[in-house]
Amino acid sequence: MLAARNLSVSLSGRPILHDVSLSLQPGEVVGLLGPNGAGKSTLMRSLSGLIPFSGTIELDGRNLAAMSDRERAREIAFLPQARAIAWPLSVENVVRLARSPWRGFGALSQKDLAIVSDAMEAMDVAALADRPVTELSGGEQARVLAARAMAQTTPVLLADEPVSGLDPAHQMTMTGAFRRLAGERRAILVSLHDLTLAARWCDRLVVMAQGRIVAEGKPADIMTSERLREVFGITAHIAHDECGMIFAPTGLAANS
Amino acid sequence: MRTSPADRKGRSFITPPSVLPDFSPARRVIAPSFAARDLATRWGGEGRNETGGSAQGGRPPRGRRRKALVLVAFASAISTTSYAADLPRVMSMNVCTDQLVLLLAEPSQIASLSDLSLDPSLSFLHEEAAPYPKNSGRAEEVFLSKPDLVVTGTFSLHNTTSLLEALDFAVEEFAYDQSVDTIAGEIRRMGALIGQDAKAEQIASAYERDLADLRARQCSTKPAAIAYEQNGVVLSEGTLADSVIEAAGLTNLATELGYSAMTPLPLEQLVSHEPDIVIVSEPMTDAPALADQIAQHPALRSLESSRIGAFVPRGAWACGGPFVIEAVRALTALREEIASCAPAR
Amino acid sequence: MLNPILGLACLLLTAASLLVGPADLDLASSIAGLFAGGDAAAMIIMQEIRLPRALLALTIGISLGLAGAVLQGLLRNPLAEPGLIGVTSSASFGAVAIFYTGLAGASLYALPAGALAGAAVSVLLLLAIAARNGATLTLILAGVALTSLTGALTSLVLNLSPNPFASYEIIFWLLGSLRDRSMSHVWLALPLMALGWVLLGASARALDALSLGEEAASSLGIRLSATRLLVVLGTALSVGAGTAVAGAIGFIGLVVPHLVRPFTDRLPSSLLVPSALGGGALLLAADIAARIVVPTRELNVGVLTALIGAPFFLWLVVRARRELF
Numbered sequence: 001m002l003a004a005r006n007l008s009v010s011l012s013g014r015p016i017l018h019d020v021s022l023s024l025q026p027g028e029v030v031g032l033l034g035p036n037g038a039g040k041s042t043l044m045r046s047l048s049g050l051i052p053f054s055g056t057i058e059l060d061g062r063n064l065a066a067m068s069d070r071e072r073a074r075e076i077a078f079l080p081q082a083r084a085i086a087w088p089l090s091v092e093n094v095v096r097l098a099r100s101p102w103r104g105f106g107a108l109s110q111k112d113l114a115i116v117s118d119a120m121e122a123m124d125v126a127a128l129a130d131r132p133v134t135e136l137s138g139g140e141q142a143r144v145l146a147a148r149a150m151a152q153t154t155p156v157l158l159a160d161e162p163v164s165g166l167d168p169a170h171q172m173t174m175t176g177a178f179r180r181l182a183g184e185r186r187a188i189l190v191s192l193h194d195l196t197l198a199a200r201w202c203d204r205l206v207v208m209a210q211g212r213i214v215a216e217g218k219p220a221d222i223m224t225s226e227r228l229r230e231v232f233g234i235t236a237h238i239a240h241d242e243c244g245m246i247f248a249p250t251g252l253a254a255n256s
Numbered sequence: 257m258r259t260s261p262a263d264r265k266g267r268s269f270i271t272p273p274s275v276l277p278d279f280s281p282a283r284r285v286i287a288p289s290f291a292a293r294d295l296a297t298r299w300g301g302e303g304r305n306e307t308g309g310s311a312q313g314g315r316p317p318r319g320r321r322r323k324a325l326v327l328v329a330f331a332s333a334i335s336t337t338s339y340a341a342d343l344p345r346v347m348s349m350n351v352c353t354d355q356l357v358l359l360l361a362e363p364s365q366i367a368s369l370s371d372l373s374l375d376p377s378l379s380f381l382h383e384e385a386a387p388y389p390k391n392s393g394r395a396e397e398v399f400l401s402k403p404d405l406v407v408t409g410t411f412s413l414h415n416t417t418s419l420l421e422a423l424d425f426a427v428e429e430f431a432y433d434q435s436v437d438t439i440a441g442e443i444r445r446m447g448a449l450i451g452q453d454a455k456a457e458q459i460a461s462a463y464e465r466d467l468a469d470l471r472a473r474q475c476s477t478k479p480a481a482i483a484y485e486q487n488g489v490v491l492s493e494g495t496l497a498d499s500v501i502e503a504a505g506l507t508n509l510a511t512e513l514g515y516s517a518m519t520p521l522p523l524e525q526l527v528s529h530e531p532d533i534v535i536v537s538e539p540m541t542d543a544p545a546l547a548d549q550i551a552q553h554p555a556l557r558s559l560e561s562s563r564i565g566a567f568v569p570r571g572a573w574a575c576g577g578p579f580v581i582e583a584v585r586a587l588t589a590l591r592e593e594i595a596s597c598a599p600a601r
Numbered sequence: 602m603l604n605p606i607l608g609l610a611c612l613l614l615t616a617a618s619l620l621v622g623p624a625d626l627d628l629a630s631s632i633a634g635l636f637a638g639g640d641a642a643a644m645i646i647m648q649e650i651r652l653p654r655a656l657l658a659l660t661i662g663i664s665l666g667l668a669g670a671v672l673q674g675l676l677r678n679p680l681a682e683p684g685l686i687g688v689t690s691s692a693s694f695g696a697v698a699i700f701y702t703g704l705a706g707a708s709l710y711a712l713p714a715g716a717l718a719g720a721a722v723s724v725l726l727l728l729a730i731a732a733r734n735g736a737t738l739t740l741i742l743a744g745v746a747l748t749s750l751t752g753a754l755t756s757l758v759l760n761l762s763p764n765p766f767a768s769y770e771i772i773f774w775l776l777g778s779l780r781d782r783s784m785s786h787v788w789l790a791l792p793l794m795a796l797g798w799v800l801l802g803a804s805a806r807a808l809d810a811l812s813l814g815e816e817a818a819s820s821l822g823i824r825l826s827a828t829r830l831l832v833v834l835g836t837a838l839s840v841g842a843g844t845a846v847a848g849a850i851g852f853i854g855l856v857v858p859h860l861v862r863p864f865t866d867r868l869p870s871s872l873l874v875p876s877a878l879g880g881g882a883l884l885l886a887a888d889i890a891a892r893i894v895v896p897t898r899e900l901n902v903g904v905l906t907a908l909i910g911a912p913f914f915l916w917l918v919v920r921a922r923r924e925l926f
Contacts, residue, residue: 050820069823070822071822077820078817079817080816082816089867093868094813097810098821101821101822486766488781520898522622523781524650528625528626528643540765543763543767554783555649560641
């Protein structure tokens with residue numbers, strides 16, 4: 001449904017993305033992997049229409065660049081890595097902001113409020129509804145913001161490192177919630193650094209390095225120890241169990 | 257008058273005098289009514305085009321030369337035998353002493369005048385001052401020109417004055433605390449200092465005579481007047497303007513209200529007392545300043561029963577000098593126009 | 602609950618402002634004078650002197666409070682305030698540069714034209730400097746630099762004016778006053794300010810979304826460039842027009858949003874109306890105080906707002922020290 005072709009991006013004259021092509025299908029969770037500086041965040045920003053790019057991005061055949069900001073916001077939700085919230089807003093008010101592409105001039109409808117409270121439930125923050133977000137822990141804030149992105153009820157959700165800083169239980173909460181969204185025929189792209197989590201959670205992985213996609217496919221097919229050495233610069237012990245792959249880094253790869 | 261006009265900053269404490277046109281066309285007649293002709297004959301002017309005209313009246317270059325000539329002729333006719341060579345060369349560093357020097361001295365006696373002497377709103381004789389060298393009140397300039405006498409104001413250049421005295425220059429200071437009654441004395445004093453006693457006596461006694469004549473026209477009906485300057489500052493007790501208003505047979509409302517010297521008066525106060533005459537001043541220069549806006553305030557213009565205008569000839573009450581009589585004359589004429597002294601019917 | 606209270610405060614303070622003045626008018630003649638009737642002098646005083654003053658205090662206060670709240674929302678910075686970040690002093694400089702050089706004659710219309718231009722340029726400059734990284738320190742330092750620069754330029758222009766009164770008007774342009782304003786000032790400034798309020802108010806939703814940062818806000822369908830344009834124009838119109846007729850009045854836009862924020866749900870949009878009303882009330886109160894604190898001599902209201910606001914600012918800085926550095 002979301003298809004990018006020959007995407008290139010330069011920021012302040014410096015090329016960041018080179019000729020990237022990528023598509024997302026409804027119902028799948030796609031993991032975006034790559035070392036720091038590989039261009040993951042830039043790819044996500046350009047896919048959500050926030051920065052100028054060359055190439056084409058289409059959404060169900062419609063050109064993303066031609067869509068209005070509001071239209072686009074009803075199709076693609078973006079959960080940025082930055083989690084700073086400027087004011088001590090209540091958790092519920094933060095999540096309610098998700099409905100702004102949908103609401104008219106009046107107050108939020110009952111349906112909107114129901115969506116907001118469902119998203120808070122899904123991210124396990126309903127109990128915090130009245131707390132100021134600025135008083136929450138980093139992990140709690142991450143879940144509140146994820147609930148915000150969920151409550152935007154878009155067919156496409158792009159999440160930049162949504163699980164970083166979360167405790168293991170809440171990592172499970174979040175991956176579970178995202179899986180359920182995928183079950184509702186939504187397409188989800190998440191960037192993350194935890195290889196094991198990526199391999200177990202995602203239907204498909206996309207590996208980036210130096211602004212290009214270097215590998216794409218099922219975890220078992222592409223996550224070889226050779227690739228770990230080339231792309232991530234590590235050696236790792238790779239194991240398999242009934243749920244998928246397990247990666248245990250063992251050291252830095254020798255310079256080759 | 258308590259002013260310190262000699263340096264540029266000090267100028268704003270001056271009573272900026274005025275010949276502003278009236279606000280409403282209906283009242284416009286008043287302003288020119290103090291005879292332009294009078295000024296021409298008495299002070300060698302040709303009726304000061306600014307009178308009743310616009311602020312940019314300035315100094316018409318053609319008129320200037322003629323006026324200077326008239327003044328020179330006038331001066332030399334009076335000063336009889338003295339040769340300029342015997343007379344002290346004088347340097348004036350203050351706009352008020354400039355004008356006394358201009359009136360009394362032979363042209364060859366004048367070493368230089370202050371640069372403010374050209375300012376029409378401060379110097380009644382600004383056109384006459386044009387031909388002379390100018391100084392900006394610095395001790396170095398005195399050194400260069402080595403005059404026999406330096407005259408200046410008491411406030412204006414304190415440090416310069418002390419320095420010059422320490423260096424054995426003859427420095428004479430003239431006070432600002434003036435009233436219509438001290439002016440004749442100041443004229444005579446300046447005359448004595450620069451060796452023009454006879455001429456000074458003539459001008460001083462003519463002034464005294466005119467003042468006495470104008471005072472004789474006073475009567476018990478004393479309309480209330482107020483001199484409302486830039487920024488709503490009123491000229492009240494202790495100022496030269498106050499004594500002019502009194503000499504013209506008017507009551508100074510500001511003094512009545514207990515104000516003294518130059519103090520801001522809230523516009524509300526003025527409106528609530530509805531003075532018969534509001535003397536405003538025209539802008540001192542063409543350069544705009546908010547200070548001049550007060551004269552345009554709608555509240556002032558809505559005063560139905562007050563005469564509002566720049567009734568005092570421009571520069572006529574900024575300094576003590578014989579020309580102050582023109583301010584008295586103008587206000588006396590205005591008073592007689594609005595409140596007759598004829599016995600009550 | 603908050604808005605009705607603040608609205609009532611504005612009404613009461615407007616009434617009080619109409620009743621305070623050096624002319625001794627009793628209540629009956631004041632009211633008669635205001636609504637055309639009774640003594641001519643009382644009528645002039647009420648309609649031509651006190652009414653414009655009260656209206657200007659109210660509307661300029663509203664402008665400053667609202668602009669403060671909106672700028673804080675846009676820049677996600679609780680210290681953003683038109684006075685503190687140099688917008689009012691730039692507006693002053695704009696007005697001074699056009700008026701005193703006589704470029705537009707002595708026309709009063711030169712004042713808002715210059716002030717609007719000055720304010721707009723300064724907001725654009727601040728956005729260029731501080732919008733990308735929302736760091737408090739960058740913004741405040743840029744504001745300090747801008748305030749000093751425009752203050753110096755204002756003094757320079759006024760000192761160079763051949764009009765001897767001009768240099769005394771430095772005080773007015775740096776610490777404003779509402780003394781002896783007239784209805785012509787109201788008609789000059791009010792339409793511009795009102796247009797500014799509409800533009801600033803139109804940014805409310807966008808400001809809420811901006812609480813989450815610029816990226817999240819864009820992803821929520823907020824057009825950042827349009828929002829910035831609204832805020833720049835709205836601030837230039839409302840603050841510029843107010844400064845053009847009353848000089849630079851500082852700190853209202855800092856103090857008021859802080860005072861009302863605890864009584865709201867902290868969403869920037871919820872802060873706009875209370876900040877506007879609170880700004881109106883605070884400036885009315887300060888202007889009344891300016892007239893009665895020293896009975897014989899009126900103070901510049903800008904002095905009073907600075908006396909209240911600057912210590913408040915210091916307190917905020919001390920409180921936020923860790924966040925700042």
